[in-house]
Amino acid sequence: MAPHLVLPEPFTARPATTADVPAVHALVGAVERELLGRTETGADGIEASLTRPGLDAAVDSLVVHAPDGQLTAWAWINRGRRAQIDVAPAFRGHGIGSALLDWTEARAAEVGTDWLAQNVDDKDRAGTELLRSRGYEVLAKNWQLEMPVAEVSVELPEGFTVRPFQPDEARAAYQLIEDAFDEWQPRRKSYEEWARLSIERASFAPALSPVAFAGGELVGAALCLDLPDPDDGYVEQVAVRKDQRGRGLARALLAIAARGFRAQGKHNLTLWTHSDTGALAMYERLGMSVRRSTTVYRGRVRAAG
Incomplete structure (x- = not known):
């Protein structure tokens, strides 16, 4: 209860x-x-x-x-x-x-x-002070990154084909993304939870979500949402299979997503990354810059009773 x-x-x-x-x-x-x-x-x-x-x-x-x-x-x-x-x-x-x-x-x-964790915008001083006063400590950082879509050009590496996400690729996309996120996240989501938070949302934009194939296998994806901000196109999740990294596929997927959003009149491509992924430097090399940040605070919880 x-x-x-x-x-x-x-x-x-x-x-x-x-x-x-x-x-x-x-x-x-x-x-x-x-x-x-x-x-x-x-x-x-x-x-x-x-x-x-x-x-x-x-x-x-x-x-x-x-x-x-x-x-x-x-x-x-x-x-x-x-x-x-x-x-x-x-x-x-x-x-x-x-x-x-x-x-x-x-x-x-x-x-x-x-223990209990909460994510607080770094501009929220009141929320930050409240958690700090309760003994909460920094667990991780999140950064929102942005990139002007007008500056993006598409260079697809050799050996890959890319097209928009199709509904029958949902399970494969889930496997790809959760496998990639397993490298840092503490708990693997079930397919039902992952889908509810991503592809089942009304704002999910399959036509703007490029997926990449090599040898007929799904090896990369950038799943995008069409959110309220009129200026921003948002990438909810981006992942490349481990054995295909370092070949420029992530850059190409983001560029294709940016091109799609630009056609809709958006000005920026945005996404979030977590400190545990170690991906901030990679995104900065891809031409993205930090717009804002949040902090995940964790506090100890006393046993009930």
């Missing part, structure tokens, strides 16, 4: 449902506009978070409302390990974020984990 939540008066909370997605999306958009000056998260990303396998929204999520019904905050925790908390800018300073952090830690303890 979900742990008890102690909110400051007069706020109330309940589990989130998919009916809350539009309101949560508006809240997250307000947070992003304050921090970044633009909205990056799509409504389908909110829905994917709430419906991903392994997360039971009835006990692993909350929405917080003011007496007039206005949504003031939301939170979720996945498998007792990863959590996310967003508080509307107009409602900061009321103790809502602290209460939700208590709740996520209690939920993590309830499912038997001994």
Whole structure:
């Protein structure tokens, strides 16, 4: 069962449902506009978070409302390990974020984990200070990289063929990407979870997602999303099979994706990379530069009871 939540008066909370997605999306958009000056998260990303396998929204999520019904905050925790908390800018300073952090830690303890991680934008000083005050330490860094699409030219290495993603390639793409990510990620996603967070999203753009073949085998992919920002084309996942790396295929896949987004009027190609991948220098060699960063903080969780 979900742990008890102690909110400051007069706020109330309940589990989130998919009916809350539009309101949560508006809240997250307000947070992003304050921090970044633009909205990056799509409504389908909110829905994917709430419906991903392994997360039971009835006990692993909350929405917080003011007496007039206005949504003031939301939170979720996945498998007792990863959590996310967003508080509307107009409602900061009321103790809502602290209460939700208590709740996520209690939920993590309830499912038997001994640590909890949260990702915070480096411009979010309040969120950073809150986690630091609780003894959370830096676990990893994430960087959002960008590249102007006007400067990209396509040079496909010899021996490869590239075309847009097709639905019947989903399982092969999953295998390719999770094999590549196994080199650094702590837990391999199931196909169902991977699909829910990527190719099943409404913003997934198969026509803009190049996949590469060598000898009839899928060896590279750049899966792309068409997100709200009118200027940016977004690469959700990019991977090249280990035995095919170092031949320029990643560069070609990103260039082809950039060309597709440029045809749609986008100005930049963006993607995220994680410090554990060691890929930041590679992307910088490909002509990308860091736009912004986030930090993953990890804290110890006391056993329940």
